[in-house]
Amino acid sequence: MANTSAHADHHDDHDHKPEGFLDRWLFTTNHKDIGTLYLIFAFTMVIIGAAMSVVIRTELASPGLQHVQPYFFNQMTTLHALVMIFGAVMPAFVGLANWMIPLQIGAPDMALPRMNNWSFWIMPFAFTMLLGTLFMPGGGPAGGWTMYPPLALQGGASVAFMVFAIHMMGISSIMGAINIIATILNMRAPGVDLLKMPLFTWSWLITAFLLIAVMPVLAGAVTMLLTDKFFGTSFFNAAGGGDPVMYQHIFWFFGHPEVYIMILPAFGIVSEIIPTFSRKPLFGYQAMVYAVASIAFLSFIVWAHHMFTVGMPLGGELFFMYATMLIAIPTGVKIFNWVSTMWQGSISFETPMLWAIGFVVLFAIGGFSGIMLALVPADFQYHDTYFVVAHFHYVLVTGALFSIIAAIYYWWPKWTGRMINETWGKVHFWWTMVFVNLTFFPQHFLGLAGMPRRIPDYNVAFADWNLISSIGAFGMFVTPWMMIAIFAMSKKQGAIAPQRPWEGAHGLEWEVPSPAPHHTFTNPPVIKPGMLAHGDVTH
Amino acid sequence: MRNIGKWGLGAGLTAGWAVAFAAAPERVPWQLNMHPGVTQSSHDAYDLHMLALWICVGIGLIVFGAMFYAMFAFRKSKGAVPATWSHNTIAETIWTVVPILLLVAMAWPATKVLINEAYTNESQMTVKITGYQWKWGYDYVNWGDKAYHVHFISRLDEKSDRTRQLRSGLNPGDVKDAQGENTYLIDVDKPLVLPTNTKVRFVVTGDDVIHSWWVPALGWKSDAIPGIINDTWTNISEPGIYRGQCAELCGQDHGFMPIVVKAVPPEDFKKWLDEQEAAQNPPAPAAAPVAQQGVPSMPSNG
Numbered sequence: 001m002a003n004t005s006a007h008a009d010h011h012d013d014h015d016h017k018p019e020g021f022l023d024r025w026l027f028t029t030n031h032k033d034i035g036t037l038y039l040i041f042a043f044t045m046v047i048i049g050a051a052m053s054v055v056i057r058t059e060l061a062s063p064g065l066q067h068v069q070p071y072f073f074n075q076m077t078t079l080h081a082l083v084m085i086f087g088a089v090m091p092a093f094v095g096l097a098n099w100m101i102p103l104q105i106g107a108p109d110m111a112l113p114r115m116n117n118w119s120f121w122i123m124p125f126a127f128t129m130l131l132g133t134l135f136m137p138g139g140g141p142a143g144g145w146t147m148y149p150p151l152a153l154q155g156g157a158s159v160a161f162m163v164f165a166i167h168m169m170g171i172s173s174i175m176g177a178i179n180i181i182a183t184i185l186n187m188r189a190p191g192v193d194l195l196k197m198p199l200f201t202w203s204w205l206i207t208a209f210l211l212i213a214v215m216p217v218l219a220g221a222v223t224m225l226l227t228d229k230f231f232g233t234s235f236f237n238a239a240g241g242g243d244p245v246m247y248q249h250i251f252w253f254f255g256h257p258e259v260y261i262m263i264l265p266a267f268g269i270v271s272e273i274i275p276t277f278s279r280k281p282l283f284g285y286q287a288m289v290y291a292v293a294s295i296a297f298l299s300f301i302v303w304a305h306h307m308f309t310v311g312m313p314l315g316g317e318l319f320f321m322y323a324t325m326l327i328a329i330p331t332g333v334k335i336f337n338w339v340s341t342m343w344q345g346s347i348s349f350e351t352p353m354l355w356a357i358g359f360v361v362l363f364a365i366g367g368f369s370g371i372m373l374a375l376v377p378a379d380f381q382y383h384d385t386y387f388v389v390a391h392f393h394y395v396l397v398t399g400a401l402f403s404i405i406a407a408i409y410y411w412w413p414k415w416t417g418r419m420i421n422e423t424w425g426k427v428h429f430w431w432t433m434v435f436v437n438l439t440f441f442p443q444h445f446l447g448l449a450g451m452p453r454r455i456p457d458y459n460v461a462f463a464d465w466n467l468i469s470s471i472g473a474f475g476m477f478v479t480p481w482m483m484i485a486i487f488a489m490s491k492k493q494g495a496i497a498p499q500r501p502w503e504g505a506h507g508l509e510w511e512v513p514s515p516a517p518h519h520t521f522t523n524p525p526v527i528k529p530g531m532l533a534h535g536d537v538t539h
Numbered sequence: 540m541r542n543i544g545k546w547g548l549g550a551g552l553t554a555g556w557a558v559a560f561a562a563a564p565e566r567v568p569w570q571l572n573m574h575p576g577v578t579q580s581s582h583d584a585y586d587l588h589m590l591a592l593w594i595c596v597g598i599g600l601i602v603f604g605a606m607f608y609a610m611f612a613f614r615k616s617k618g619a620v621p622a623t624w625s626h627n628t629i630a631e632t633i634w635t636v637v638p639i640l641l642l643v644a645m646a647w648p649a650t651k652v653l654i655n656e657a658y659t660n661e662s663q664m665t666v667k668i669t670g671y672q673w674k675w676g677y678d679y680v681n682w683g684d685k686a687y688h689v690h691f692i693s694r695l696d697e698k699s700d701r702t703r704q705l706r707s708g709l710n711p712g713d714v715k716d717a718q719g720e721n722t723y724l725i726d727v728d729k730p731l732v733l734p735t736n737t738k739v740r741f742v743v744t745g746d747d748v749i750h751s752w753w754v755p756a757l758g759w760k761s762d763a764i765p766g767i768i769n770d771t772w773t774n775i776s777e778p779g780i781y782r783g784q785c786a787e788l789c790g791q792d793h794g795f796m797p798i799v800v801k802a803v804p805p806e807d808f809k810k811w812l813d814e815q816e817a818a819q820n821p822p823a824p825a826a827a828p829v830a831q832q833g834v835p836s837m838p839s840n841g
Contacts, residue, residue, distance in 0.1 A: 068705075
């Protein structure tokens with residue numbers, strides 16, 4: 001093997017990368033390279049998912065059907081969600097975890113490097129299968145990403161492809177999660193106690209447990225869909241003694257923790273960036289850890305708030321309403337702590353900080369609409385309208401996606417040894433701020449005015465805000481290309497990044513050179529006071 | 540001080556919107572807010588919505604106000620020196636306890652409303668709603684203590700249907716009702732006729748896939764699920780035409796199965812229902828004479 005990490009005389013400065021392209025990327029067991037692969041994969045999926053949203057928003061730009069048939073429109077909304085959730089946001093966070101967790105805890109690599117390779121490399125196959133359905137007779141899945149039966153079972157062969165693709169994504173996620181837990185629990189350098197770990201690593205430790213808990217539940221739910229469709233079972237078929245609502249309970253028992261799988265790592269990222277650029281320790285470090293843990297726990301007992309209109313008994317509605325509202329408490333603690341971290345700091349506004357601040361403000365708006373949606377009688381009006389679409393895009397796009405972009409800007413100098421052009425980074429941020437709000441804020445109004453979601457055409461009273469929203473979406477579609485240009489420019493001609501490119505940055509990742517060598521921490525670091533962000537503060 | 544000024548300004552602006560839109564027709568271009576509707580449920584939903592909105596606006600102003608203040612006051616470029624503290628027990632207690640109180644302030648009225656809405660007993664008539672791909676079926680089951688067998692299917696009106704075909708070349712703006720209101724995709728061939736000031740119980744089910752019956756002016760939606768019967772109720776205060784749409788993805792024509800409720804005074808409703816009953820169930824020629832039961836006795840509105 002070309003990988004020489006086992007050499008006894010190996011040092012950080014010996015940058016032994018495998019020579020051949022396939023050796024380097026296909027057979028890689030290196031956490032940094034696998035992290036890069038995950039990020040490139042996620043970026044590709046962002047482009048594909050965004051292209052689908054352009055189809056959706058083009059059709060919705062004005063009333064009347066101008067461009068696509070309704071059935072194709074439904075394929076677009078279904079695949080847009082599956083691609084963005086399982087193809088973009090989750091792999092991007094796993095990529096960041098791969099890159100940063102070993103660096104943050106002083107480990108030489110992930111605990112299970114070969115499994116790490118496999119977790120990544122089944123993803124492209126899963127998505128080839130899923131997206132391939134678009135070119136099959138009957139087209140892709142069109143029953144919504146939630147795949148509610150009986151509708152989802154009306155699809156053709158695409159149901160089988162979708163189910164197997166989801167199985168593969170699930171296997172990948174579970175292996176990734178096992179790897180992350182094994183790494184964090186076993187491979188911390190001496191002195192990196194659990195309660196001195198960076199928040200990003202903490203949030204991923206908790207997220208990984210969520211993944212292991214709920215991905216098998218999703219696998220079970222879609223397997224039952226598969227056997228209902230192709231093997232004559234009646235799990236969800238009322239005529240055969242099954243229950244279509246049971247599917248929704250099982251799905252959302254996965255689906256709600258899934259929502260937090262996509263936001264807890266974001267909390268971690270923002271908790272890294274805000275102290276760095278405020279030059280002040282994170283406010284309430286332990287409270288932040290406990291808040292993440294309690295959000296994770298609560299995420300298991302709120303699933304039916306996605307189903308308030310299915311006709312649950314009064315007691316069920318009340319329980320899920322109260323449990324859901326409780327989530328506001330730890331989430332509020334996090335937001336208050338971020339603001340308090342900035343209070344009396346010495347703040348500067350480099351690009352990562354702008355994205356992190358954008359995250360806090362816009363994620364909070366998504367949280368506000370979340371509280372409103374928790375109120376069952378109000379939800380009877382909001383449910384399945386554009387108000388919900390606005391809500392989850394505020395938490396997923398300006399929440400999860402903003403944090404991913406912030407993280408890439410933040411750690412890019414460490415990955416590549418180059419700085420980005422701050423002016424262009426700021427243009428990217430402000431451009432996105434304008435267009436993302438133009439896209440999603442008017443959707444609140446549309447939902448309140450009575451526009452249902454997942455429709456390809458609408459009454460003319462909804463036309464104006466839809467046009468604004470479409471203009472916003474077209475503006476948003478520019479941003480991934482802008483991002484490519486900014487990072488390509490940085491890689492080519494960016495200023496050389498110092499080891500610690502951000503003045504206020506603490507943590508072990510800033511103790512290795514920039515760019516981080518192919519192998520780091522082959523000898524455990526000796527932790528000195530002040531090296532860890534949370535090591536020199538009394539709790 | 541600064542926050543209080545912003546709070547006042549924001550409150551004024553939003554209260555202005557609320558007033559402007561409370562009296563507006565149900566669907567207007569550039570509409571910003573929910574319409575209060577025409578039933579107790581819809582008023583309750585609207586009030587809860589506004590309560591939650593105001594609480595969120597208040598929290599938002601304080602949090603974002605503090606954040607923007609920090610961003611201006613504690614800039615490195617202005618020579619700010621970072622403090623080193625990272626704890627404040629009093630502040631942490633306050634921002635845990637105050638949100639709990641605010642949540643209780645929202646959960647309390649929400650619970651009251653929900654208990655009321657779950658009470659489907661003492662209804663004066665029952666209508667069965669069935670969702671089909673892609674139309675609605677309505678069965679009038681009873682009115683007072685008299686059983687009825689009135690059934691019809693309600694589907695998208697012809698003009699909308701022609702206009703909504705891909706590249707039809709027809710202008711959605713031209714689909715209007717007699718009053719000139721645009722009814723594109725929100726009009727049907729046969730509306731669901733309901734009496735005003737009557738507690739109407741609905742039993743809702745689906746025939747093929749899951750649909751959801753939603754008329755915003757009534758204040759709720761109820762999923763129409765094959766194999767399951769959901770029950771819910773309404774009591775419409777004003778005569779009028781109220782429009783809605785299917786709210787659960789149900790296949791390719793999910794966007795094209797609207798709902799129209801025509802609320803009329805009870806006397807008119809009774810006349811209409813008897814006409815329908817007679818038209819749909821003509822007496823068999825040799826059958827025993829059916830006693831004309833007259834106006835059915837209505838349960839008291841207690």
